[in-house]
Every structure is written in structure tokens, then in C-alpha cells.
Amino acid sequence: MDLIESFNIAKQALYDHVGFVEDWVIYAVEDRTDMLWQIDNYEIKFAKTIEDFNSDGDYYLDEIYTQRFYEKHIYRGDTFTMVFVDTHTDGNKFFAFYRNDKEVKQSGELNQVRKLNQVYKQIH
Numbered sequence: 001m002d003l004i005e006s007f008n009i010a011k012q013a014l015y016d017h018v019g020f021v022e023d024w025v026i027y028a029v030e031d032r033t034d035m036l037w038q039i040d041n042y043e044i045k046f047a048k049t050i051e052d053f054n055s056d057g058d059y060y061l062d063e064i065y066t067q068r069f070y071e072k073h074i075y076r077g078d079t080f081t082m083v084f085v086d087t088h089t090d091g092n093k094f095f096a097f098y099r100n101d102k103e104v105k106q107s108g109e110l111n112q113v114r115k116l117n118q119v120y121k122q123i124h
Contacts, residue, residue, distance in 0.1 A: 014097065018075035018082045025069045027084070028094040035060075038104040039074065042066065044083055046098070053104060062086065065093050076100070 011029065015022065035046040036053045047059035065086040066073050075082040081103070085096045 014080070014082070017080060018077040020075045020082060020095075023069060025067065030085075030094045030096045032096050033080070033099045033102075035098060036102050036104055037098045038106065039064070039083070040106070044085060044096070050104075062096070063088060067093075 014029070032046060035048060036050060037044060037046040038053075042064045043061055044064055045053070045059055045061050047053040047055075052058040062085040064073050065084040067084065070084070073084045077100075079100055081098050081100055083096050083098065084093070086093045
């Protein structure tokens with residue numbers, strides 16, 4: 001019983017951090033905090049390394065799931081961002097969590113690439 005209680009407390013802490021309130025539909029949680037990421041229109045691009053991120057196809061791309069159950073599809077907290085994603089594979093839809101310090105900004109990309117390389121080296 002303690003294991004389930006701990007799980008629910010941790011899940012609620014994540015939701016509280018990003019300002020999400022459970023309502024009609026709840027999806028699984030995917031930990032993508034080790035990924036570099038970028039939101040462009042209704043897609044999220046992500047990869048483990050900056051080389052893969054900037055490659056011609058060695059990255060991942062998910063559609064941001066814009067369902068009718070919640071007004072927002074992206075929830076930003078101080079440290080993490082939660083995004084509703086649809087992988088278009090076997091009906092998989094879930095809440096993906098990303099670290100804010102690994103977001104690749106669209107403007108000033110050269111400086112961002114340098115910063116991300118520094119972060120990547122610190123982590124690994």
C-alpha cells in the first residue's frame with residue numbers, strides 16, 4: 001500500500017509543479033527529462049544529443065495532442081514542462097515531461113547549441 005501511496009504523491013507533485021489539475025481523461029506519464037526538445041507549431045521534436053537533434057532524421061517527432069478535455073496542451077513549471085503527446089503508434093497518447101534547461105530555443109540557435117553542449121557534458 002505504501003508503494004501506491006508514494007506513486008500517487010509523486011505524480012501529484014509533478015502535476016502541481018506544472019499547474020495541471022486532473023479531470024476527465026488521465027494518461028500515462030513518460031519521462032523524457034534526458035532529451036533535448038523543441039516545440040514547433042503542434043509538434044515536439046526531441047533527441048538525446050545535439051548532433052541527433054540537428055541531424056536529418058536521427059531525432060523523434062510527436063504531435064502535440066490537442067484533445068477536447070483540457071484547455072491547455074502544454075503545462076510549464078519552473079523546472080519541467082509537461083506536454084500532451086500523440087505518437088500515432090498503437091493509440092499511444094501520454095503526458096511527456098521535459099526539463100526546461102534542455103529546451104532548444106528557435107532564436108539564437110548557435111548560443112543555445114553551445115549552452116546545450118555544456119549541459120550535456122555536465123550530465124554525462
